[in-house]
Amino acid sequence: MPTSHYLTPDQIQRALALRDLTDPSQGEHAIQQLLTSVVSALQNRWHCTARYVRNPPVVAVRDNYDRLGYDATDVTRDRRYTRYLSPTTMLRSHTSAEIPGALESYAHDADIDELVVVPGLVYRRDVVDRSHVGEPHQVDLWRIRDTPDTSDDDMLDMIDRLVEAVLPGAEWQVTDAVHPYTVGGRQIDLWLDGEWLELAECGRIHPGVLRSAGLDPQRWSGLALGMGLERALMLRKSIPDIRYLRAADPRIAAQMQHLGPWEHVSPLPHARRDISVVVPDDDDEETLGDVIRSSLGDDAEVIESVELLALTSYGELPEAARERLGLQPGQSNMLLRIILRPIDQTLTSADANAIRNAIYRAVHHGPVMELI
Structure with a gap:
């Protein structure tokens, strides 16, 4: 190997x-x-x-x-x-x-x-x-x-x-x-x-x-x-988010000291970013999840979810779309929805864009970069 x-x-x-x-x-x-x-x-x-x-x-x-x-x-x-x-x-x-x-x-x-x-x-x-x-x-x-x-x-x-x-x-x-x-x-x-x-x-x-x-x-x-x-x-x-198990927020951390029922904690606002990326055909959600976590390090904690919205292979895309993406045989176009919701800090729009761009760079395999 x-x-x-x-x-x-x-x-x-x-x-x-x-x-x-x-x-x-x-x-x-x-x-x-x-x-x-x-x-x-x-x-x-x-x-x-x-x-x-x-x-x-x-x-x-x-x-x-x-x-x-x-x-x-x-x-x-x-x-x-x-x-x-x-x-x-x-x-x-x-x-x-x-x-x-x-x-x-x-x-x-x-x-x-x-x-x-x-x-x-x-x-x-x-x-x-x-x-x-x-x-x-x-x-x-x-x-x-x-x-x-x-x-x-x-x-x-x-x-x-x-x-x-x-x-x-x-x-x-x-x-x-x-x-x-x-x-x-x-x-x-x-x-x-x-x-x-x-x-x-x-x-x-x-x-x-x-x-x-x-x-x-x-x-x-x-x-x-x-x-x-x-x-x-x-x-x-009845804990709604697995990230709560490690949260430092006192309202949450105190609830991780006992087996009593979860008491609702108002979540912070979320930011949504959708990205269209080129990936190898053998990539899947588990592989992408690991790439995303590895590339972001501690910043991965602000990600609530990454959802696969659509996956389109090379042969299924029109020629114009393949040219625009720079898609090659053996690759697919993946549309991902990223939900960012920090547990114990405020996320600015600039912060959200920076994390979005870091994810994009980590998972995108095409020649055309679409950063914001």
């Missing part, structure tokens, strides 16, 4: 400096309270021990993918979706990357029934809107047992306890889901405000994952569950 496909030192430094909201040593946060509620509910049900695993987010590519059963050609490995530091290391894309190493420690143990809790930051290429960030918090909850008879009934019981801890009394359903590291995978959805919303995914631990950790599937079994903690906290408190 070319050197240009790896993160720069500045990008690595920024990623590693980001506060982990799940870590009590970095300050209190409601995410920690929610996680404690979930872990306590599962421990009380199973009468098992709990083990927390916290490691730096730089992991081996092998642990993030190979040892969890991902195919060598899986699209998730593409540099568009994975933040590589080198051919063999990356910023973890899920906290499941810590699981293979954690499971190895049980190889010579007996009488084990333990909940392995792995919370922390993960690093994704994702869209820019009020529900997604590029560095979300996730928790993996894996129950490991030295018995081979963990069943789907055990999994459904786990789901019931999880939902009750996250959103007491909520209606839930499961649908089939496929993960390379589970058998009988399920997606867990909650019924809220008239729609089904995803909460987590889970399944029974795949025998191949156990073998890779030196555990005999004829003796060992367990459950694997992964949950986005921002999503869970936003559902619990």
Whole structure:
């Protein structure tokens, strides 16, 4: 892979400096309270021990993918979706990357029934809107047992306890889901405000994952569950914007110290900017979201959303439009709507235009620049 496909030192430094909201040593946060509620509910049900695993987010590519059963050609490995530091290391894309190493420690143990809790930051290429960030918090909850008879009934019981801890009394359903590291995978959805919303995914631990950790599937079994903690906290408190979880505004920050319902905070006015850009055909909203966040740095916090309004390929555009844009085969014209709404500062028109231009320069691949 070319050197240009790896993160720069500045990008690595920024990623590693980001506060982990799940870590009590970095300050209190409601995410920690929610996680404690979930872990306590599962421990009380199973009468098992709990083990927390916290490691730096730089992991081996092998642990993030190979040892969890991902195919060598899986699209998730593409540099568009994975933040590589080198051919063999990356910023973890899920906290499941810590699981293979954690499971190895049980190889010579007996009488084990333990909940392995792995919370922390993960690093994704994702869209820019009020529900997604590029560095979300996730928790993996894996129950490991030295018995081979963990069943789907055990999994459904786990789901019931999880939902009750996250959103007491909520209606839930499961649908089939496929993960390379589970058998009988399920997606867990909650019924809220008239729609089904995803909460987590889970399944029974795949025998191949156990073998890779030196555990005999004829003796060992367990459950694997992964949950986005921002999503869970936003559902619990009815928080309307994911950026609020890190906001410094005292009216907002105080509400991130408890699990009580969200109290409305009047938002600042928004600024809208629409841009028409030339992009490679293989660009998508997740790729663009990452490019935008990387190019803006801390200024990305003022973006409420970037919406794709239209995508038109080279062959679909009239010749006059292709000439005006300087569009080449293999490229498309993308119309984006940018909503800028800072959380705790006023944004002037000049500020909005500067951010608009920075986004334009970052994502536009055509010879004609239309700056304001």
